[in-house]
Amino acid sequence: MHTRTIITFIVSFIIISLSFLSLSANDQDLLGQARKIFGSLPEVMPAEKNPITPEKVKLGKILFYETRISIDGTVSCARCHPIGLYGADGLKKSIGNNCKINPRNAPTIFNAAAQIAAHWIGNRTGVEDQARQSVIGPAAFGMPSYEAVEKRLIQLGYTNLFKAAFHGVRNPVTVDNFAQALGCFERTLVTPAPFDAYIKGDTRALTEPQKRGLKTFIQIGCGSCHSGAYFGGQTYQKFGVSEPYWKYTKSAAIDAGRFEVTKQESDKYVFKIPVLRNIEKTPPYFHDGSVDDLARAVWIMGKTQTDAALTDSQVKELVSFLKSLTGVISEQVLIIPLLP
């Protein structure tokens, strides 16, 4: 009886040890693959043309909440990109001045500044350009001209804050500088997530289902577009490679996508690959917010982009993995500024 117990114990020990070794080898393998495709978030997203300074970030954060530079006094950056909702508004399409509906779903502004362009169809060169054009966007701030915005900024008492952020400049209160300040603020909006700990080497930062999801994510080719530290934002791609996207999204209208910008036939239904950071927290999904449920969005992606009908367990694991991209918003960022 005693000998038997000892033998059972030894055998169990050997089996468990072997399984740990093999798990560890699998883990190392997966991590190695992941490191070739993805990366961890930087502290901030720097920009050569718009160096980050504390003064610009401070000004940008205050301007982010300024509604009085919109035609009806109700639109600020924060209206469509509420910080507490991970920088997206949860609506199918955002609502701008005088409750006008915007053409597409508002993407998050977290982890967004390092993309090739801004907006779903890439019709803004970056976050600065997006901020600048928003103020005169008919369904956004709706102001009649840049001059009108600049006049209001001066009337609102922003001059000293602009002077501090752009010192040595004679007339610093310009929409260009407004855009630079907002861009700087946005470049600080990073949300480190469990995945970042994982990719740095802490393989326990992901659960087993999440690791299986990551493996599937790589194997079926999601990572070929949703790559890098941001899981997207670096390329354009047709939505609906194997079949039209609207067959599955039940979109109310067909959006020609980047065709609207380039007028090239090959750009029909082409959109910028969205960043997947915090995707769990930013429904509804796709350019028109046509899909509410992340699992459904994942299944549609599998179907339209890779012609794979994902199984329920694959979808579940992929969703589980995507949740490892949900990061933390710093306390500092969550504080509403009160000035000027």
Place this chain on the structure above:
Amino acid sequence: MHTRTIITFIVSFIIISLSFLSLSANDQDLLGQARKIFGSLPEVMPAEKNPITPEKVKLGKILFYETRISIDGTVSCARCHPIGLYGADGLKKSIGNNCKINPRNAPTIFNAAAQIAAHWIGNRTGVEDQARQSVIGPAAFGMPSYEAVEKRLIQLGYTNLFKAAFHGVRNPVTVDNFAQALGCFERTLVTPAPFDAYIKGDTRALTEPQKRGLKTFIQIGCGSCHSGAYFGGQTYQKFGVSEPYWKYTKSAAIDAGRFEVTKQESDKYVFKIPVLRNIEKTPPYFHDGSVDDLARAVWIMGKTQTDAALTDSQVKELVSFLKSLTGVISEQVLIIPLLP
């Protein structure tokens, strides 16, 4: 030939004169009836408990656009009541802090301050109470306490404006005074319309179809609830007297209405009679914004409240009449304030 022409002329003259006389008698009769039921708008809506002063109105107007006293820095009074959209947001249900959906459609704040209560179910005693409770409303401004709002108002530099509006008061920056100031501003929001010229005696201020619509409005009993200078706001009534309202509105959910406040069985599906001033400009209609089209809303009212299936021409004339309640927003009110 000459004599014939003269005779024709005289006969025509007599016929036209008689028809004018009879028209005029009809006009006088309708005007007399209308004067018994309706009235013209006052210059402002005074309040014994909250006397209107220029300082309070000025402060109220500035506060109306203040988003930084909301939990996410995006909600001001103007967000759900845009001035340029006649004080209503055009959404089925308003969207508050962190994009939370409000329980009911936002009523206009124009010509609204003289009602028996505020909100569709009368759960606010008036415009001041509505303003006060909004700041801590979970789907409105969402602030944790009145104290938190008062602290922010001081930090935002409102103290001097409050001192000017409430002079002699030791600590004037309170949510009660915030509510008084907003109430004063709202009491100035009147929109004189063609109907006001008509009711004062200018019978040409209404078109003939509008007069026919007014006649129908009185005859079928709309005026028994939608009475007074505001065409409503003075009583509560069951929505769906002859049949349940949701049979026709296709409402997504059944709202128990004032029952929620009183818990009395007789208050089930009872709502405050809404003010019809500017109704043309403030779709969608009813407490849940379930109906987009004014003609359809008019037909539903006929059906559910008077058990009458209105004909197309009756509906058309009623809509035509309701457009005579569309007033003018003063230039002064449309200006977005820039202080503090």
